[in-house]
Amino acid sequence: MKFSTSEENYIKSIYGLQGKTEKVNTNSLAVHMNTRAASVTDMLKKLKSKKLIEYKKYYGFRLNEFGNREALRIIRRHRLWEFFLVTKLGMNWDKVHPIAEELEHVSSNDLIKRLDNYLGQPKIDPHGDPIPDAQGKMPVLKQVSLDNLPPKKTGIVSSVSSQTHQMMEMLNHYGIGIGSQIKVLKSFDFDGSLQIKISKQPACTISGQAAQNIFVYDDQEK
Amino acid sequence: MKFSTSEENYIKSIYGLQGKTEKVNTNSLAVHMNTRAASVTDMLKKLKSKKLIEYKKYYGFRLNEFGNREALRIIRRHRLWEFFLVTKLGMNWDKVHPIAEELEHVSSNDLIKRLDNYLGQPKIDPHGDPIPDAQGKMPVLKQVSLDNLPPKKTGIVSSVSSQTHQMMEMLNHYGIGIGSQIKVLKSFDFDGSLQIKISKQPACTISGQAAQNIFVYDDQEK
DNA sequence: AATAATTTTTAGATTTGTCTAAAATAATTT
DNA sequence: AAATTATTTTAGACAAATCTAAAAATTATT
Secondary structure: OOOOHHHHHHHHHHHHHHOOOOOEOHHHHHHHOOOOHHHHHHHHHHHHHOOOEEEEOOOEEEEOHHHHHHHHHHHHHHHHHHHHHHHOOOOOOOOOHHHHHHHOOOOOHHHHHHHHHHOOOOOEOOOOOEOOOOOOOOOOOOEEEHHHOOOOOEEEEEEEOOOOHHHHHHHHHHOOOOOOEEEEEEEOOOOOOEEEEEOOOOOEEEOHHHHHOEEEEEOOOO | OOOOHHHHHHHHHHHHHHOOOOOEOHHHHHHHHOOOHHHHHHHHHHHHHOOOEEEEOOOEEEEOHHHHHHHHHHHHHHHHHHHHHHHOOOOOOOOOHHHHHHHOOOOOHHHHHHHHHHHOOOOEOOOOOEOOOOOOOOOOOOEEEHHHOOOOOEEEEEEEOOOOHHHHHHHHHHOOOOOOEEEEEEEOOOOOOEEEEEOOOOOEEEOHHHHHOEEEEEOOOO
16 A cells, blocks of 8 residues: 555554554654644544555544554664665765665666665664564664673674764774674773674774773674 | 646656647647646646646647646656666666656655765666756757667666566666666677676677667767 | 643645646648 | 637635634533
């Protein structure tokens, strides 16, 4: 089934809110979407008629099974595009959201399947959020900053906490990017610095400060 | 200035039609866009009020300077996305049009600039159509099928005339893709077969029939 | 429990883009 | 040149998505 851009935006927002509370109320959705309560009510009727939500007047609402599946499909598209924009086009992670907001509504399953493959089936987006798989399952991967990765264990770089010019310069220099496979060879208690190895590159050393700002997830977890 | 998806589609269609005839008439645009003449008239009023077209009632219309610039920006986006879909995601060129139709309306200049760079500033899309540059200039590059490329002259593969499984298998095998730099070392009059060299690969031989279906453009032209 | 305050819904209007049917204009034919 | 035909525009309606203002329902307060 196909949904309009507006419907998709509502679905996504409801999904986001119901994560925190059990049932969502009209006003909070209106605030979250920067619109009026009346507009929300109108859309709720439509989403109900399309069987995406449970909704009782004056009571509250939530996505049903079908609605949740749809939300996850949209979130998957959004996060894959964000990953693309950062890793392939070199945009900063704090700039990609509004563009992914537009790209996520392009509705071709084949496109998304190919994009996913092209990007190497990433599990975590550049903000560190998990990317639902094609079945709508959210990977549960714990991320740790590089200084907390046990030595000899490899991790995949999922995100970096700042994308200042200075930080990016250093990461580029060492060949560290999102998706890089990285292993801590040795950590020095003296100053917290780490000797690390990135696949197919010679070992190098980075400061503890740098390591605190690089996040990785466990390679092996299924 | 920002335009709606619908406005952009009209701009693009007018551009396409006025290429052939001098002024465009309401009915032909309606047919071209699969809509009614009345809808076209409505939109013409809006495009006129936004100063994109010259339009005199009952007479005809055409894009003005500003409208043409806008059309070329849209076409640029469309063709860059087509190039992306074919060269990066491996889609067939005869499948990419409807997806590019959606992607072309994503309106971020930074996105397009980066996409262009990422793709290597391509000049020709996978259908063999020129891609306007950032200033809206259409490159004028003559394309020839590989069997017509003079020996010792290098060309860039711009398109292939069929994307059957069999064709793609062969191209993959030889490492020939859109954007490949290719040189004819020797052509054999006996059967039309060609010995060719693709940059960074050993020389190989392809049949005359294959060569007729591979199009290249002149490397050197500015 | 009655009143006040808050939240949600309805009623009706607006904007964008579309449509059909009818009127206006232009082009063709006799 | 008058009549017929074709094209284009207008008038009025409709669907989607939004809004404001008022009414209805719920929740909180005295």
